[in-house]
Amino acid sequence: MKALAVIPTYNERDNLPDLVRAVLADPSFAVMVVDDGSPDGTGELADGLAREFPGRVDVVHRTGPRGLGRSYVEGLQRALATSDADLICQMDADWSHDPKYLPAMAEACAAHDIVIGSRYLNGVSVVNWPLRRVILSAFANRYIRAVTGLAIHDCTSGFRCWNREALAMVPLDRVVSDGYSFLTETIYEAHVRGARIGEVPIIFVERRMGLSKLSGGVLLESALTPWRLRLRYLFKRP
Ligand SMILES: Nc1nc2c(ncn2[C@@H]2O[C@H](COP(=O)(O)OP(=O)(O)OP(=O)(O)O)[C@@H](O)[C@H]2O)c(=O)[nH]1
Numbered sequence: 001m002k003a004l005a006v007i008p009t010y011n012e013r014d015n016l017p018d019l020v021r022a023v024l025a026d027p028s029f030a031v032m033v034v035d036d037g038s039p040d041g042t043g044e045l046a047d048g049l050a051r052e053f054p055g056r057v058d059v060v061h062r063t064g065p066r067g068l069g070r071s072y073v074e075g076l077q078r079a080l081a082t083s084d085a086d087l088i089c090q091m092d093a094d095w096s097h098d099p100k101y102l103p104a105m106a107e108a109c110a111a112h113d114i115v116i117g118s119r120y121l122n123g124v125s126v127v128n129w130p131l132r133r134v135i136l137s138a139f140a141n142r143y144i145r146a147v148t149g150l151a152i153h154d155c156t157s158g159f160r161c162w163n164r165e166a167l168a169m170v171p172l173d174r175v176v177s178d179g180y181s182f183l184t185e186t187i188y189e190a191h192v193r194g195a196r197i198g199e200v201p202i203i204f205v206e207r208r209m210g211l212s213k214l215s216g217g218v219l220l221e222s223a224l225t226p227w228r229l230r231l232r233y234l235f236k237r238p
C-alpha cells in the first residue's frame, strides 16, 4: 500500500519540517506540500525537504489568490494526476493532526472508502481550544448533520484518508467553497455517490506555533453551505 499526505501550508515554517519527518517515518508515506506563497518562507523550506527526501516530498507553489479550499483542490487533483498512491490523505501542518494516527486511519481504509480523523466520536476530544470554539465546532457539526443528513460525527475535520477511487468520484473542479465548507462539501459529494465513510477517533490539539486564520467570512459560508448542498441534489441525481 502506498499513501500520500497532502499538506496545505500558509506560514508554517516552525511546524512543517518536524511534521514532514514524522509523516515520512512511515515508509509507505510520501508528502505533497501545497504552499500559498507563505511570506515566512515555508515554501523554500519545503523545497529543502524535497531535496532531503528525493522522490518522497513534492512541493506545489501556488500563485494567484490564496485559500485553503483552492489549495486542497489543486493538491488533491495533482495527487490523483501525478501520484500512484492507493491512499490520498489530507492533514493540517500545525500538528493538530498528529501523524501518529495515520497508520490506524490507513488501516481503516481497508473497510471504508474514506476515513476521517474524528474529534467528536467519543464526546469531544479537543485540547487547548477556548470553550466558545469547542461549542461553535460541536454545534456546527450537529447543524451540518441535521441539514444534510450526513451521519458522520466530524464533517469539518481536515484530517482524512481517501481511497483513490473515492476521491476520484468527487467533482473537485466544481467545489466552490473555501475554508471549513470545503471539507463539508467534499464529504457530502462523496456521500451522495455512495462512499462508505468511517471515522477513527483522534485527539485534536490546537496549533503549537503560528497564527490562526479563522475569519467571519468563513463562518458565514459555513452556515450557508449545508443548505446549498442539500438543495443541490434535491431534484437530481449526482
Ligand atoms: N495553502 C494554504 N494553506 C492554508 C491557508 N490557510 C490555512 N492554511 C493551512 O491549512 C491548515 C489549517 O489552517 P489553520 O490556520 O491551522 O486553521 P485552523 O486549524 O482552523 O485554525 P488554527 O489552528 O486555530 O490556526 C494549516 O496547515 C494552514 O497552514 C491558505 O490560504 N492556503
Ligand SMILES: [Mg+2]
Pocket (backbone or CB within 6 Å): 092, 094, 096, 207
Ligand atoms: Mg489549525
